[in-house]
Amino acid sequence: TFASIAARTGFARVGAQHQMLARNIKRSKFILSNKILIVEDSKTINKFLKKSFEDFGYSCYQAFTLKEALSLVSDIEFDFITLDLHLPDGEGDELLESLSKKTSTKIIVLTAITDKDRRDLLFRNGVFDYFDKDSLSKKTILDIISLIKRANDNTDTSILVIDDSVVITKSIRRLLEIRGYHVFCAGNGKDGLETLNANKIDLVIIDIELPDIRGTKLLEIIKNNPKFEMLPTLMLSSTTDAAIIGDTLKNG
Numbered sequence: 001t002f003a004s005i006a007a008r009t010g011f012a013r014v015g016a017q018h019q020m021l022a023r024n025i026k027r028s029k030f031i032l033s034n035k036i037l038i039v040e041d042s043k044t045i046n047k048f049l050k051k052s053f054e055d056f057g058y059s060c061y062q063a064f065t066l067k068e069a070l071s072l073v074s075d076i077e078f079d080f081i082t083l084d085l086h087l088p089d090g091e092g093d094e095l096l097e098s099l100s101k102k103t104s105t106k107i108i109v110l111t112a113i114t115d116k117d118r119r120d121l122l123f124r125n126g127v128f129d130y131f132d133k134d135s136l137s138k139k140t141i142l143d144i145i146s147l148i149k150r151a152n153d154n155t156d157t158s159i160l161v162i163d164d165s166v167v168i169t170k171s172i173r174r175l176l177e178i179r180g181y182h183v184f185c186a187g188n189g190k191d192g193l194e195t196l197n198a199n200k201i202d203l204v205i206i207d208i209e210l211p212d213i214r215g216t217k218l219l220e221i222i223k224n225n226p227k228f229e230m231l232p233t234l235m236l237s238s239t240t241d242a243a244i245i246g247d248t249l250k251n252g
Contacts, residue, residue, distance in 0.1 A: 034152070036079065037060075037072055038061070038081075038082050039063045039082065039083045039087070040062075041064050041084060041087050046064060053145075066089045066091075066092070067089055067090075069083075077105070079104070080151075083096075083107055083110065084133065092109070096122070108131065108144060111131075128151070154180030157182065157203070158181070158201050160195055160196055160204045161186070162191075163187070163206075164187045164207065164210055169187070173185060187211075190213075192206070192210075193218070193221070196228070201231065204231060205234045206219060219235065
């Protein structure tokens with residue numbers, strides 16, 4: 001029963017961490033707009049998740065079958081979906097396929113399926129996170145809520161990716177955007193500097209090998225500008241060359 005799950009997971013007694021997180025979330029500007037779809041065939045677990053999320057002020061919808069979920073996502077733009085992979089009338093992967101072009105909807109897999117290869121494939125296909133349903137607990141719910149809060153907070157953060165590889169740029173962009181970040185991309189150093197100067201950027205990711213300039217030289221140019229001296233920067237490279245690594249560290 002719902003009461004037994006609540007007692008077993010500790011929700012019968014709300015702890016200080018739960019209360020603090022609830023206060024922080026309810027102050028968030030996103031709380032009034034966040035919609036969560038719970039796709040779970042177990043009525044007990046579905047009800048449990050719905051009550052837990054609603055305790056934090058989120059607007060929740062329920063689907064117990066794949067058909068119900070597909071119908072709901074065709075009519076409503078959800079911010080987050082918790083998804084059980086094994087449903088009575090199909091696999092959750094079908095829902096993921098229908099949402100592949102809706103990058104604003106973030107999928108949190110909550111399932112008893114623990115196949116590592118399948119989990120890795122889901123992450124490569126843009127799943128936001130993956131939780132084991134068999135270990136559902138108060139901490140699991142708090143982890144999911146914290147994850148949602150961070151994704152909402154990340155919308156105020158802009159990241160610039162400077163890399164000439166379309167494949168790598170696309171992968172990084174998808175990985176960051178699904179977590180709520182605003183992403184700019186540039187294929188060379190010149191375009192990267194123009195984008196950096198024209199926008200408020202909070203983090204720069206630079207490929208060491210660029211078509212028009214070495215990544216280490218671009219880093220030096222950026223860091224020599226007082227405006228960007230304290231700007232966090234990450235370098236992408238497959239090199240193990242100690243000199244290159246040293247130059248990168250020296251330039252910040």
